[in-house]
Amino acid sequence: MTLIFNEREKCGSCPIRHRAVCARCDDDELARLEEIKSYKTFEAGQPIIWRGDELVTFASVVTGIASLSRTMEDGRTQVVGLLLPSDFIGRPGREYVDFDVTAVTEVTLCQFQRKPFEKLVEEVPHISQRMMEMALDELNAAREWMVLLGRKTAREKIATFLEMVVRRSTIPNQAVAQYSLPLTREEIANFLGLTLETISRQLSAMKKDGIIEFEGRRNFFIKNLAALHEASGDDADGGIIV
Amino acid sequence: MTLIFNEREKCGSCPIRHRAVCARCDDDELARLEEIKSYKTFEAGQPIIWRGDELVTFASVVTGIASLSRTMEDGRTQVVGLLLPSDFIGRPGREYVDFDVTAVTEVTLCQFQRKPFEKLVEEVPHISQRMMEMALDELNAAREWMVLLGRKTAREKIATFLEMVVRRSTIPNQAVAQYSLPLTREEIANFLGLTLETISRQLSAMKKDGIIEFEGRRNFFIKNLAALHEASGDDADGGIIV
DNA sequence: CATGTTTGTTGATCTGAATCAAAGCGCACC
DNA sequence: GGTGCGCTTTGATTCAGATCAACAAACATG
Incomplete structure (x- = not known):
């Protein structure tokens, strides 16, 4: 879905394969x-x-x-x-x-x-x-x-962001379904066009609604993936059609 | 600045030259x-x-x-x-x-x-x-x-939009400095992430402030370009650095 | 040129998120 | 294991823009 979190590939000449560059290089x-x-x-x-x-x-x-x-x-x-x-x-x-x-x-x-x-x-x-x-x-x-x-509410923005984090997590440790926010509240706010207080409030609200659970500041679990998706405002399968 | 309103070029094989395609074709x-x-x-x-x-x-x-x-x-x-x-x-x-x-x-x-x-x-x-x-x-x-x-106010959004229309007008008839909105209020709203009422109100406000003048629904003049730019929230020369 | 229809304006009210303001929590560092 | 600082949460209040509701102006249509 985004430039954000692209698939990674290993590369011989470099710790990673530069997607743009060496994939087909001789x-x-x-x-x-x-x-x-x-x-x-x-x-x-x-x-x-x-x-x-x-x-x-x-x-x-x-x-x-x-x-x-x-x-x-x-x-x-x-x-x-x-x-x-x-x-x-x-x-x-x-x-x-x-x-x-x-x-x-x-x-x-x-x-x-x-x-x-x-x-x-x-x-x-x-x-x-x-x-x-x-x-x-x-x-x-x-x-x-x-x-x-332009069009989503604060709650939808945050749900969409969390879905993105989940979808693009480096290690999709589905067993525990524990994820980690890559950004501070303020950085998330600047990414979503909101303020940090709104981020904090909405995360608390989603916690109260039993959608997510926090462990410390950065780590969280998804307790109800369907509800998270529901809250994102995206249709059906989250833009698989794209 | 935008995909919106690109420079146009004439082309022999076609009423326009397709920017992506024929510019350097043999x-x-x-x-x-x-x-x-x-x-x-x-x-x-x-x-x-x-x-x-x-x-x-x-x-x-x-x-x-x-x-x-x-x-x-x-x-x-x-x-x-x-x-x-x-x-x-x-x-x-x-x-x-x-x-x-x-x-x-x-x-x-x-x-x-x-x-x-x-x-x-x-x-x-x-x-x-x-x-x-x-x-x-x-x-x-x-x-x-x-x-x-994500970050501009309604007034800044509209000023930015008007500046864009001015900058990219097909015929830059500087003599009269008359321009034409390519979109209805509702379309502008959907482009700026606002409602049509807000568009209408802000345009009226800018009219009252002596920044623009309307002639019918679509045609307008810029009475105070500096103030328009000031209102856009963009720095110095409107992103010439880009 | 009257008439319906679409588009735009303006007003009143509401509300979601911003802003202002304290606390609380975690964490690094003595 | 305190102590200070940067995050985070939570509360109270404000405000920009949305929403709801008429109305007016422009335009097309017969």
Whole structure:
């Protein structure tokens, strides 16, 4: 459903396979990638790049979670996406960065130098095809999120968010059905277009309604998945039709 | 700024040049396009395709305006984008349609058969490159809109919308500075995540504040561009950095 | 050119979420 | 195992925008 939480793949040349890049690369192409790549780690909370910065490298998230956001002059901020392992950062063909990228947890990136990477995109057709597909997937995710932001109630927004966390959990430990919120209340609020108090209140309400159960601040169980889905405002099978 | 209102280009093989397709095509490629294309016209208000429909053709808007939207089970609807001449409809690699497409005005499409078009995308590298760029542009537009939907006030939303109309007007007749709303109050509301009453009230308020002046329902003048921009909540030059 | 129909305005009232304001809880750090 | 700080919860109040309800203006239609 979203750019948020994409499927992960292992890759020989790198701890993860960069979805956009190496899935169909031959040895020669992989070698070219090796030459222009480097790793960099950011601590939780650190900015990775700011809107308006000159774009000097592209990158793939290797571990951790980063957020893509925009902050207005008066401080209101909207998170427009989450970046998970294998997600791509950067936009071939642009000089400047469009949104702030921030490390939510500790984040390791695999960076690629801009010019040689752009050359690669131009010369290797399957890379631009893959990037097109990724961009279209993210576009769909962004549009789904527009519906959430524009038309859903606070409760529906949170239910949708929880469903997303459940659906995209790294380790789907169905046995216990225990999950973990990747974000603080405030970050969730900025992602859903609400305030942190509203997040807190709605989570409490859903707890009271027997839909979820918390264990500490981050960990939770789903006690009633059907009710959660019901509360999300999405039809039937949560956008399997998409 | 948005997918909405893209720059238009003339094209020999077609009343418009399909931004994604023919900009860099050679004669052979254009000939292949000719073979798989056909025109179709839809009346204002008519649905063009529904979410969930099987995707059988791609298309480029030739004339008119179409909207991309999602309607929830209870009727709440969110417009997630407007499609203008030269904008592309469809998603190579997908079987089904993700959002409803509706003719806002009378719309003429130039349609391409799906299979041969996908083949073309695979075989002609510059087409997938162009489509990637388009998708990335639209992604950016969608994310900007997410900020609007999630964090802007009613007045800011409408000011932003008016600015967009002004910036992207087909004929920038700066002499008179008269513009025309492409949508009804209700459509604007569904695009901005508001109700039609709020649109009407805010437009009246801006009229009272001497920012705009109406002539009939659709036509308006900007009396105070600086104030309009001020009201949009965007910084400095309206996202030229983007 | 009267008449119905759709679209837009304006007013009154309601309400969901924001805002303002304390507490409470967890957690890291001495 | 306190002590302080950053999160989180909860309560009271406000307010922007929704909702409900007329009415008016524009437009199409016979």
